Every structure is written in structure tokens, then in C-alpha cells.
Amino acid sequence: MPNHPRTIAAAAAELGVSVDTLRYYERDGLLLRAVPRGGNGHRTYTDVDLGWIELVTRLRSTGMPIRDIRRYAELVRAGSGNETERLAVLTAHRDEVVRQLEEVSAHLVAIETKIATYHARLRPREKSA
Amino acid sequence: MPNHPRTIAAAAAELGVSVDTLRYYERDGLLLRAVPRGGNGHRTYTDVDLGWIELVTRLRSTGMPIRDIRRYAELVRAGSGNETERLAVLTAHRDEVVRQLEEVSAHLVAIETKIATYHARLRPREKSA
DNA sequence: CAACAACCTGGAGTGCGCTCCAGGTCAAGC
């Protein structure tokens, strides 16, 4: 059963963000369109809206700045023809994420080494000589 | 040849941070001690100072908030006896970093899938039927 | 029909982690 509309609160819960954040993303041009409204003027999020915002949250969670996401959204809004440019944005971000993962992994090793030294110090079990 | 002292500029270059950041960390209680000064009042960073700040930068680069690092520095400054507490801080952070790595990796997969769909769209090479 | 909940708007406020600035001292080089 696709495309049942959701209130902003339901959408926020589903996406794991706040309703303020959803309104903020819309105001800031991160969405593909103004979220449609019901008769009472309330936003009604469709599956399509949710799917896009899910991508936005993934980009955010991997550290893409708001302004870059806005740029990407603008490209998508502009319609087909600029796929190469969109791909460049995504690819650049992918590379950056991979770089970050490597860097953080390296730091993680150092931190775990530190943890190991504390364990050794707290467990003075080996022969001291 | 250990323990040759460095100027703040040299220390910053070595650590990959700005001199402002070094002064800020000191002011904010992230260091184990006030960095010693030469006769002219300039800071002179020893190997020990550098080693500690390197750990600080690793913690920062893996997302530990300043205030948590300060807490950890306070524990170390308090001297031996609280190793269990220090270990708890580091372990909690380690777990958080691992969690983040997993989350980001999952998002990365989704982003790479998206990239793949663009590649497919840009290379309409397969039989259309 | 009163109260309440959920939403709306434009705009102000917040927390974080720096980053920058003015005004000053000191040592070295010309």
C-alpha cells in the first residue's frame, strides 16, 4: 500500500528527526518541492517526499554540509540532463566519506591501544621481574 | 633526541591544528598542565605536551566533545587512583566511535547504490527490450 | 462552546568549536 500521506509528526518519527528540522530543511531548499498541504494547511508527506528526505538524512549523517545538499537538490529539481553533475557531487562526497572512515579507523586503533595500556596497568598480574 | 622544545607555531604545524586552537585548548582546560614558558613568556611545547595534545586531537577527530575531553584531562591531572574512571571514559567513547563507523558505513552503502543507479542511467548500453 | 492538541508562520536564540581582533611585549636584523 504505497503513498499514504503522513503528518509532519509521523514523518519526523519515521525519519528520526525533529519536526523543526523537517520544516527547516524545506525552508532551506533541501527538498525537491514544497511539501503538499491538506485542506487545513498542514503538510502531508508522501512516500516520495519521505524517500528523498531519507537520502538527505543519509547525506547529513555522513557529514555533507547543508549547502552541498541544497546544491544537489537544485540539480535534481532542474530535471534530467545534469546527471553527470549530480554524479560528481555524490562521488566527491563518497570519496570524502571513505577518507573519513579511514581516518577515524586509524584514530580508533590508537584509542584502543590506550585502553589496552590502562587494562594492563589495572591488572598487575604478570611477574614483575 | 627527545624533548626538544617547540614554539607554538611549530607545535601547531606538527599537530595539524592552528595556534589559536592550541591556545584555546589550554585555556579551556584540555591540557594536563599550563604549557611551560621561555624567558620571553612564549610557550615552549615539550614532547610530553605534544603527546598529550595528539591524543586530544584524536579524541576530537573521532567526535568527542570538548567537555568530555576536559573531564578526562581532569581525571589524569588528579593523578593515579582513578584509572577505572578514565578507562570508562575511553571505553564509552570507543563504543560510540564503533557505532558511528557502522552507521556511516551503512549510509555509505546506500550512497554508493545511488551512485550506481546514476551510472546505469548514464550508460544506456543494455538491450532496452 | 470551551478547552485542548496539532499544526502553522516569521524570526530569534542556542551550543559548539573554533577564529579573529586590538593592543601590547620582546628579540633580532638592518
Added chain:
DNA sequence: GCTTGACCTGGAGCGCACTCCAGGTTGTTG
């Protein structure tokens, strides 16, 4: 002896990504 450059201080300012607020409308509920 004057300029230059590296450093010093206390404090202000900034960019980011939200988060909160006042004041208002609408729809439901007892």
C-alpha cells in the same frame, strides 16, 4: 634606534545546524 615578526592577553565574532518561541488557525472532544 627603528622596523619587523613571532608571540602574548582578554574578549568579541562567526558559521553551522538546528531549536525554540510567540502568536495564530483549525479540528476534535467532553
